[in-house]
Amino acid sequence: MPKEYRTIEEIAGPLMLVKGVEDVNYNDLGEIELANGEKRRCRVLEIDGENAMVQLFESATGINLSSSKVRFLGRSMELGVSDDMLSRVFDGLGRPIDDGPEILPEKRLDINGLPMNPAARNYPQEFIQTGVSAIDGLNTLVRGQKLPIFSASGLPHAQLAAQIARQAKVRGTTEPFAVVFAAIGITFEESNYFIESFKETGAIDRTVMFVNLANDPAIERIATPRMALTAAEYLAFDKGMHVLVIMTDITNYADALREVSAARKEVPGRRGYPGYMYTDLATLYERAGRQKGKNGSITMIPILTMPEDDKTHPIPDLTGYITEGQIILSRELYRKNIAPPIDVLPSLSRLKDKGIGEGKTRADHANTMNQLFAAYARGKDAKELMVVLGEAALTDIDKLYAKFADAFESEYVSQGYHTNRDIEDTLAIGWKLLSILPRSELKRIKDEFLNKYYINE
Numbered sequence: 001m002p003k004e005y006r007t008i009e010e011i012a013g014p015l016m017l018v019k020g021v022e023d024v025n026y027n028d029l030g031e032i033e034l035a036n037g038e039k040r041r042c043r044v045l046e047i048d049g050e051n052a053m054v055q056l057f058e059s060a061t062g063i064n065l066s067s068s069k070v071r072f073l074g075r076s077m078e079l080g081v082s083d084d085m086l087s088r089v090f091d092g093l094g095r096p097i098d099d100g101p102e103i104l105p106e107k108r109l110d111i112n113g114l115p116m117n118p119a120a121r122n123y124p125q126e127f128i129q130t131g132v133s134a135i136d137g138l139n140t141l142v143r144g145q146k147l148p149i150f151s152a153s154g155l156p157h158a159q160l161a162a163q164i165a166r167q168a169k170v171r172g173t174t175e176p177f178a179v180v181f182a183a184i185g186i187t188f189e190e191s192n193y194f195i196e197s198f199k200e201t202g203a204i205d206r207t208v209m210f211v212n213l214a215n216d217p218a219i220e221r222i223a224t225p226r227m228a229l230t231a232a233e234y235l236a237f238d239k240g241m242h243v244l245v246i247m248t249d250i251t252n253y254a255d256a257l258r259e260v261s262a263a264r265k266e267v268p269g270r271r272g273y274p275g276y277m278y279t280d281l282a283t284l285y286e287r288a289g290r291q292k293g294k295n296g297s298i299t300m301i302p303i304l305t306m307p308e309d310d311k312t313h314p315i316p317d318l319t320g321y322i323t324e325g326q327i328i329l330s331r332e333l334y335r336k337n338i339a340p341p342i343d344v345l346p347s348l349s350r351l352k353d354k355g356i357g358e359g360k361t362r363a364d365h366a367n368t369m370n371q372l373f374a375a376y377a378r379g380k381d382a383k384e385l386m387v388v389l390g391e392a393a394l395t396d397i398d399k400l401y402a403k404f405a406d407a408f409e410s411e412y413v414s415q416g417y418h419t420n421r422d423i424e425d426t427l428a429i430g431w432k433l434l435s436i437l438p439r440s441e442l443k444r445i446k447d448e449f450l451n452k453y454y455i456n457e
Contacts, residue, residue, distance in 0.1 A: 002071040004033075009051075011063060013263045014219055016042065016054045018070050024052050027076040027112070032056075035067040041093075042070075043077065043219070045264065055260065057093065057219050076112060079227050080105025081234040085208045086178060089195060092212030092224035111226040113233060113287050122290035124324075127355040128244070128299060131167035131420035132160070134342040134413045135349075137430055138369055139327055141299065142355035143170060143242060144290040146323040148250075148302045150316050152309045155329045158190055159417040160340045161246050161303055165194075166203045167420045168244050175295065176241040179207045182228035185214050185221050185252025208235075214252070221256035229287045229298075236296030243296065245288065248303035254281075254315045270314045278318045285322045325349040338414040345377060361423045364449040368430045371444040372408070375437060379405025397441070404436045431455060 009017040030042040046053035054070070079094045082105050089098040096102060124144030130136055141147050151157035165179045183191050191211045198204040208231050212224040225247050232243045254273060261274035269275035288300035306316045309331065320326055325348040333341035356365040379401040386394055386402060394402065412429050415421060434442060435455035442450060
């Protein structure tokens with residue numbers, strides 16, 4: 001039986017100091033029992049000799065220093081996992097909130113996970129079809145990849161996340177595919193949108209949801225993504241499933257990290273975020289990937305809103321260093337009613353070359369992708385020139401490029417949130433758009449593909 005302590009010295013915000021403790025370790029879970037028998041959970045943040053600094057998961061209201069007891073459980077936070085988690089909704093600490101029964105765990109796993117040995121990793125190289133042309137065609141997602149979505153306040157990243165969660169699949173296999181969805185510090189309205197969206201389409205049957213709302217404690221927010229990743233590791237590496245982990249919003253997670261760091265009076269780093277934020281984010285992101293000798297995989301799409309639309313802000317900046325690219329949403333495209341408003345030029349998937357081509361998508365994919373990028377970039381330049389100098393200043397070929405850029409945004413990028421395009425549909429739209437330009441302009445595409453797919457008007 002764990003030893004009980006009645007030596008709570010002081011409480012400051014989410015932190016509590018307990019004196020005279022023995023055999024207590026960093027990260028150990030604790031239980032506070034109030035005089036009326038109510039129990040609340042806490043976690044050890046710091047040990048200094050016989051003093052333990054403890055972080056509360058719930059509010060400190062009602063904790064009487066003299067009559068409350070603390071027990072340390074001698075283990076870190078764990079999640080009970082089993083196959084029955086699929087189609088269920090949990091709170092940020094892994095407790096069911098969908099009126100369903102408790103989960104009978106097959107085993108209990110430490111939510112901090114085990115770091116994956118780099119030598120045991122398999123290289124990501126299998127194409128995941130999201131059904132979204134701007135991602136599949138130009139910034140391809142590969143199984144085992146970490147590909148964040150950089151959004152901004154007020155942009156429809158929730159709709160895009162729900163669309164990817166509903167539509168994503170590994171083509172040409174019957175291997176089981178699951179989605180683990182972690183909602184971090186979002187509003188009840190947003191949370192409800194995701195749950196209803198998954199229920200409507202039946203996607204909930206292959207989804208595990210962890211929901212931490214904006215009014216839940218900040219410390220719970222720090223546990224939520226770890227809970228989700230623990231469930232994903234179990235489904236991927238114990239059950240051989242291909243798991244897509246979607247986490248929204250990482251900005252709320254980083255703010256919770258800053259709040260706790262400030263309560264501990266740590267020296268702040270950039271913009272007040274703790275100096276160890278890079279390491280902390282890496283402990284989340286690096287849990288994605290594929291392991292040698294195991295069938296399953298974890299592919300991760302973290303979503304973050306860039307404060308003040310600034311991609312040099314510490315959160316997107318550090319995320320970009322750890323992950324393999326980014327999908328950037330644009331306010332300008334959103335104003336033009338392009339849905340989803342994905343800005344393809346600054347977006348990047350560093351592993352796209354590994355997931356496309358013969359046997360994965362189609363042999364002409366790489367050529368057409370490069371040509372679409374080049375033509376869109378030139379078309380945007382032509383349109384900017386038109387704004388400054390007027391249409392009369394453009395050559396005939398520049399006018400064609402400007403026409404291409406408009407058609408590219410309205411037909412290729414914009415597809416709405418309920419259209420699921422096969423990669424063949426995406427490539428066909430790409431060829432249709434490239435046929436706006438004369439064949440002599442398509443210098444990045446091999447003749448064999450031009451002969452086969454170029455549409456002469």
